[in-house]
Amino acid sequence: MRPTHLEIDTAIIRENLRRIKDSLPEWSTSTAVIKANGYGHGSVMVGRIAVEEGYESLAVAFPEEALPLRAAGITVPIYLLGITLPQSFDLVIEGNSRPAICESTDLEALEACAARHDVIVECAIAVDTGMHRIGIRPQDAMEFIEKVESYPHLRVDGFFSHMASADAADKTEAHAQTAAFRDMVTTIRKHRSDPFRFSLANSAGLLAVKDSLFTDARPGIIQYGIMPSLDVPNRLGLKPALSFYSKVVHVQHLGAGEKIGYGGTYTTDRPMTIATIPVGYADGFPRSLSNRGSVLIHGKRCPIVGRVCMDQLMVAMPDGVGVAPGDEVVLIGTQGQESITVLELATLTGTIPYEIFTGFSERVPRIYI
Numbered sequence: 001m002r003p004t005h006l007e008i009d010t011a012i013i014r015e016n017l018r019r020i021k022d023s024l025p026e027w028s029t030s031t032a033v034i035k036a037n038g039y040g041h042g043s044v045m046v047g048r049i050a051v052e053e054g055y056e057s058l059a060v061a062f063p064e065e066a067l068p069l070r071a072a073g074i075t076v077p078i079y080l081l082g083i084t085l086p087q088s089f090d091l092v093i094e095g096n097s098r099p100a101i102c103e104s105t106d107l108e109a110l111e112a113c114a115a116r117h118d119v120i121v122e123c124a125i126a127v128d129t130g131m132h133r134i135g136i137r138p139q140d141a142m143e144f145i146e147k148v149e150s151y152p153h154l155r156v157d158g159f160f161s162h163m164a165s166a167d168a169a170d171k172t173e174a175h176a177q178t179a180a181f182r183d184m185v186t187t188i189r190k191h192r193s194d195p196f197r198f199s200l201a202n203s204a205g206l207l208a209v210k211d212s213l214f215t216d217a218r219p220g221i222i223q224y225g226i227m228p229s230l231d232v233p234n235r236l237g238l239k240p241a242l243s244f245y246s247k248v249v250h251v252q253h254l255g256a257g258e259k260i261g262y263g264g265t266y267t268t269d270r271p272m273t274i275a276t277i278p279v280g281y282a283d284g285f286p287r288s289l290s291n292r293g294s295v296l297i298h299g300k301r302c303p304i305v306g307r308v309c310m311d312q313l314m315v316a317m318p319d320g321v322g323v324a325p326g327d328e329v330v331l332i333g334t335q336g337q338e339s340i341t342v343l344e345l346a347t348l349t350g351t352i353p354y355e356i357f358t359g360f361s362e363r364v365p366r367i368y369i
């Protein structure tokens, strides 16, 4: 195996999941959001732990993502957060997942598919409370329930909506979306006594938006110990579970005036020791960290010099720090007194931890401890 891996601490994931669950009132169910391979951490692993910790359901984006979970023996409901086209309805049934539906969904085709397989499909009605991504308008909810119920093989499981700005310092939009969802819930309950699932709060909603929890919580990023933004306080004491390791494969002692890497974008200004690490942008380590990021070797920050290549990168050793092939490299995580966080990488590259996490390629082995 190559000397590069992501290490995921399952005890930390479990503790995070437990703390989130424990923070909820006992009348609330919880849906662990494990789309995009569990934000890069491994959906089967996170899904299994979530079920063990009492999460009533899981959520992914697309029907394909439910299949490995079912193959691993997970039996709880799996919600699909994205809209599914008819070409994938067979996969919905194969994975026994619960599709998000709204007026753009071809309900005729979904009914026909369900009838062909002789199953009832539980549907989660997506509601647009202000994000304008997917969903029916809240005022159309009653009419839409009736439409769904006119199909004998479709059943309404409940309603969900997504918050656009729950992680912002200014909660005006978050409160407006919460109010719109609440009004819809009130109307539905006036007419119907069904135990519909009503799900609004994402990670930021749970931690920072009062009253955004209805009957079900949908935490995503916080399960992995990362806050949705700097404006959301880590009030549950959640911890990051993922570290990224490699090893030095080559060491060079260069004089002053040598250019490093593609395009020669870095020139040594003095005699320097340069170490080569077998990690590149094809692993999901952003190329935009060229001449910006750093890694840890022997507990010291070593700046990336030159451009990050597809499969390799070079770093400059601080003066006086020795290095040899085989020495451990930390790209994300802690070594000695120093740490590099996923937030640091995201900030340096102008993105968010979500994108760094989901960018790790399949080429990087995941090791679970």
Ligand SMILES: *Cc1c(COP(=O)(O)O)cnc(C)c1O
Binding pocket: 033, 035, 081, 161, 162, 202, 203, 204, 218, 219, 220, 221, 222, 228
């Ligand atoms: C991704 C997603 C979530 C989880 O969001 P976090 O910010 O990671 O908590 C919840 N609901 C929907 C619809 C999503 O797409």
